[in-house]
Amino acid sequence: MTEKPYHHGNLRAALLGAAEAELAEAGVEGFSLRSVARRAGVSHAAPKHHFGDTTGLLTALAAEGFQAFVAAQTAREEAAGAHPSERLLASGLGYVDFACARPALFRLIFTSRRIDESSDTLVEAGSAAYLHLAGGVAAAGGREGDIAAFWAMAHGLADLMMSGRLAQFADLPPDERDAALVAILRRALP
Amino acid sequence: MTEKPYHHGNLRAALLGAAEAELAEAGVEGFSLRSVARRAGVSHAAPKHHFGDTTGLLTALAAEGFQAFVAAQTAREEAAGAHPSERLLASGLGYVDFACARPALFRLIFTSRRIDESSDTLVEAGSAAYLHLAGGVAAAGGREGDIAAFWAMAHGLADLMMSGRLAQFADLPPDERDAALVAILRRALP
DNA sequence: CCAGCCATCTTTGCGCCGTCAACTTCTTTC
């Protein structure tokens, strides 16, 4: 019955979980390190040892976010057929999925000034995400310029969907929504 | 020799200017109302009377931002020819121009949770921006679905360019850069 | 087995921040 052991045991993971919850509720702007600590049931200075400061925590969260971001794309790809173009389109749907499901994390990753862009783990995770996309485009017969085109289209759709600016699609039933998005994504295909 | 008159005279405008400078330097995350007041040379509580709170100030700034955003697009359109499709493509370049020239304002407008989305002036300014885009797409022979496609492409390019993720284009000389962007935007044309 | 080391967490303190309330100064209006 260790009610409140002095040592948490797995505080790092608990803080990351609390941080994402905090991020989802308060957004990057309202993010508070002390609030995260309260969520995890520890003192307000406890995060320091694991992450240094707010930037450190958010950077670690962003690195994890990139992995989940790629996973969302992969999940869609695996549900698609074997045709490379279809898989790339599915990947685009996964891109949008992630943005809509975890908007605060999406924003943190792509537009926050509160993360350390030079962090090794973050750079690595971000590069992996880019390589995943570039690989998909290449498999679909795309060349260098096609990467930017498909990326921009998928990213634009994701960002607008996430911020509720394409309500016309958001209100559709899932399969129709996906079909509408694919019809647009297809324009950016190689 | 009114060294420091008690009444500023045009504090509202001065605060808006200081706020954009603050935004550009500190970003939405690091934005500080007190710092804005210091920039304008007034007491820390002076903004209250004009904008209420931080959200009020940022919301007013965002509304102005939307107008500048449309202006950036219009400037490009007027430099383009008379052909509707070319004008729409030029508008897309203006979209990207604005994002790159005033990234913090772009972020404030599109992805900040720190503005009052229900503000009348903001909604009006945002609607005007949307209608401008929709009008351009319609003039180019586009239908309902084409709006989302072109918007997403322009927005995605703008967001990625702004955050330095398309360095391949950013490093190009202006005309080549524009040509590369137009080549991509063209895919989203009706 | 136990002594000490070290990672982990808490407490305390500092300055900055946003917001509010009360006050002062100026302008406008009747």
Add this chain to the structure above:
DNA sequence: GAAAGAAGTTGACGGCGCAAAGATGGCTGG
């Protein structure tokens, strides 16, 4: 020309990020 109200200031409050120093307890070498 005085009252009324608009425009700024001052002071206070709690919350925040961060740093330093203390408390706790797991772990390792003897």
